[in-house]
Amino acid sequence: MHRSDEELMKLAVEGALSAFEILVERYKVPVFSLCFQMLRSREDAEEASQETFLKAYRARHLFDLERRFGPWILKIATNTSRDALRKRKTMREYPSSDFLAREADHFGSDAKGVMDPTELEAEEVRMVLESLSEENRLPLVLKYLHGMKNREIAETLDISLTSLKVRLSRGRSILHSRLCQRREA
């Protein structure tokens, strides 16, 4: 029997961990993708996604069963990733200091070097996307990565539908002009 997210959440609130497991299965890809979009590192995204579900579980009693689970969990994912970004700024990773590392960089084999053209195009978009401010980027990510409805995105980001539309259109046009700039250049 297919249960809705909210039904499962209700069960989870009542203590059924297995119900929450189903939710994890349903949402791990969207959550992970979103975290990855924000953090650009598999390791960090993995950690943030785990943290997201843990937070959701801890806060299950606070979940409003009238609302939908999807936007809620993605909202937690957004906040968790933001925290991770902030943390990364304070506890940044340290580059290796010995010369071996530096020198070996020249000779290291990194399989990621060459990409196929569609991947290159996609990478370009991702690069440009990254240059956008979070305010303009997140709506686009939620919309096109998860195919969310505007209403859901607004709910996730805790903004009004109107300001979401403004951000979407601003994001699109900045993205377009930057892509054009790159091509022209």
Place this chain on the structure above:
Amino acid sequence: MSQGMPCRTARECLGDYLDSSCPDIVRERVEAHLLECKDCSRHLSELEYVELRLKKALVPMEPSADFSRNLIERLNDEAEESWGVVEEPSESFTATVMGRIQEELQEEAPRRNWKPLLRAGVLLAATLLVALGVILFQSGVGRNQLPEEGATASLFQVESLDGRALLLNGPSLKGSLGLGLDLEEAPTGKAPAAKVAAAKAPGREGSSKKAEARTPAREASQGKELQPGNPIPLGKEVLVLKGEIKIRARASQGGTLLPGWKLEAEAGSRVAFEEAGRSTLRKGRLRISESREEGSGGSFFLGFPGGGGILIHKGKVEVDVRDDPWAVAAGLPGGASKIQVDLEEGEGVLVGVSGNPIQKLLPGDRALMRPFEPLRISHGVGVQDILAQGADPLRSAQTDPEGLGSWAEVGGRLQSAVGAPLSGIDLRLVLPQQSLRGRTSPSGTFHFRPEVGDVVLGAFLAVEVSGTNTVLRFELPPLRPGARMDLTLTLPQVESLPARILDAEGAPLVSAKLRLFQWEPLLKRLVSLGQGVWVTGPAGRVRFGGLPLPQVDQRILLVVEPRDAPLFVGYLDRAAFLRLQREGGEWILRSPKLTPVLLEAPGVTRVLVEERPQGPARDMLLRKRELPVVGGRVRVMVVPQASAILRWWTQDAEGARVHEGRVVAGVVAGAVKGSVQGPRVLIKKPQRLQIQVLDARGEGASGLRFVLLRRKDGLPVLFGKTAKGGFANLLLVDSREDLELRVSDQGRTRSFDLPPTGDLLVARLSFGRIAQKKAPSETLAREGGDPGFRLVGPLRSWRPFAWKTAWKTSAWKTKGPKGENQLGSVQLSLSAGGGARVVPSARVYLLSEDGGLALLGTSDLLGQVKVVDLPVERVLRLLVVHPVEGAAMAELKLRSGETRRMLLELHARKRVGGALPKGKAGASGARFVEVEILGGPFGGIRTVAIPGADGRLDLKDLPAGESYRFRYGGYEARLNASGDAKTSQVLRPDLWKPVAK
């Protein structure tokens, strides 16, 4: 421009239009507008373009395969841990509720302070007051007449009596009582009450043994019969022997409107009256309701035996406190087993022992609690027993089914060093088996109810001071079932901590970054002390200000990151490995001698190293970084008596882990020890080799680049530069191997054989001597299978056509011609846009004959990249690729020892497409289009392209050239690569010309 809709409106609607989320009428109008307005129509296509590219670029990603498993494990841990957590107050509390509770606590506070002063006078005061009460009582205060008990005194008055009730002297004590605690004594009731209580109240410290003696019969024999209209003085109890009694709270004489509340007590009830609007139901059933005719002047607080109660704002509530023979026999405070609260109407708040609100109650809500069990509340459930529902399987399994005496209570107040209450502070009650979370209320109080099946030793309260990331620990005396503690915790003052950081030789470490942490072993968390990073001054000195005074057994972890050296860690107390020693009022930390450790892991492509100290802080992540793998080897620096825990894994192209393992590498007494999980990792302590390179005059030659190669497979082992005096310290994994050392100086390369040895080496190599040595013939060039020069898979899909046929290169095999022993270098400067922009982050590859690629380097911020040690006297093809700027290729032949400087212009790739000639050409059965690039960096490249099923050609990534030539069947087309690189070009049908025979 459309007359129907202005452009501005149309543009606003385009987003919705794209999402197909606008109403039909808007859609029609937008479409009408688009037909007429070219600008908007172009804007739409731009939006579509962006959308398309976004959709392509943003692809959902799968987390790792063990994501769910790991998460579920953590969730299970979480579920276990969260069991027994004290419910935090609901956020929906109104300010009035909080205010009310705060008021109550403030009333309570001075009483604590009075106690020592009043202790001496307690007898006198009690005697006076009791006497006053007796006098008032005996003087026959008239019916419905208010007594004279001072301006603030108020009375409860018997309204009607249907049966028999007694007025007892026994007052009840509110709040909780300390149990063998030396922290702060529990609050007592009012001074006069205290005297009486000491003699009468059961369940108190020192008097609980008298509890069993309390029976209604005995109490009855001591009480005074109550009549309707009788006042009930404060500090007295009413015992209802039979029937019902109605008691009303009245306004005071001073005119202050006090709560107009009515209490109806059933037979068997014992109610204590403490103050206006406050009484305690010690036993039995009591109904409290707002007295409408009087008007409600405030809230009413009904206490429960042993502490806590319900604060009723308005409405009607029924409270039932049932006797429990077991609890009485066990001498537990309160002596009640079950308290049931039914709120019939109005609004109430359940309050915990320490006075902090636990839960808001609304009509229909029913709270059922046992004195030593967490409160359970159901919302609007009627009369069914909530305990029986077992709503939470996680908890019900561990709940004491008898509900008897397996709980203790720890409550109290948190204050700053100057005594101000600290609100909103996270606390944890940590017991060996569980840890409960809580937070202080606005008045600084907290309350925990841990389950303690037996006497629990070693429990403590951890206070996390948010904002400062400080955790302080307060040890608790033994917790036993039924124990209650009322604590006043005072946060310590901060002190300033001077320290000095020295390197291994004792010289001060200047400009080293320091971070301080405190490890909380039971919380299993490391919290940073203070905020930010400290930097040592010129003499290696630093002063940590604003730190909480370290407590006994608390370790302060100091993480030092000297410039250009690996970090190390020390402890301020009871060192696990390094120790900060106190010398002359200063804490000194000496850097240890760091030992390099090499890991040999053939086949490992990536190593992510998480450096964690061993010992109590082993869960702390010092840093996480990716280490370069050179020839399957990784080098880490290890602090003595500590260890680095390395988690390594190999990843496939998608980033999924293929193999993984964990290495704990440590150096103890000079020997490298370690344990390894996972396949094929060797830990070796490298051997040191010191070389000195001398120039022809016999002077140390500094700044010479050298490379150490393994003779058997030519793998580079080390790269380096000689330091001052021509010295270089090398660390070898295995000095029993045959090694070759190459030193380059201004284009000249000299090779030197290092003989195999099992011991440390000190070699002095004169440059002149090297020159005389017969140089070996091996070069750096190697086959594709080697990790340094691996064939890279994804490239094949990147190529729009076969590179192999296009770029015929001269044979470049593993061995060069005899005698070739010197290497060349290339310094590339990359630009794009006609030299207008430098291109950082472009990758430079060496193309091998079979189309394989070896990554040589990545351009820096100035668009420069230097590639050294390249084979000479053969044609080399360098490919430079940048994801946005495009690509460039350079073909060159280096002479021995030459360093070539080259400027390379990157060109974006072009897209060329169009229809193929029909008719004869089609009939000729040609299946490929031959493409040749003319001019430009890729000029001369030829390849074939396969047309699509629709007979069209679409080449998306044609390298930039001046022009292109296409051949198809008997036709040829030439296309000038006009326009900028980004525009695609169309191969128009008229361009195709029959090839002249």
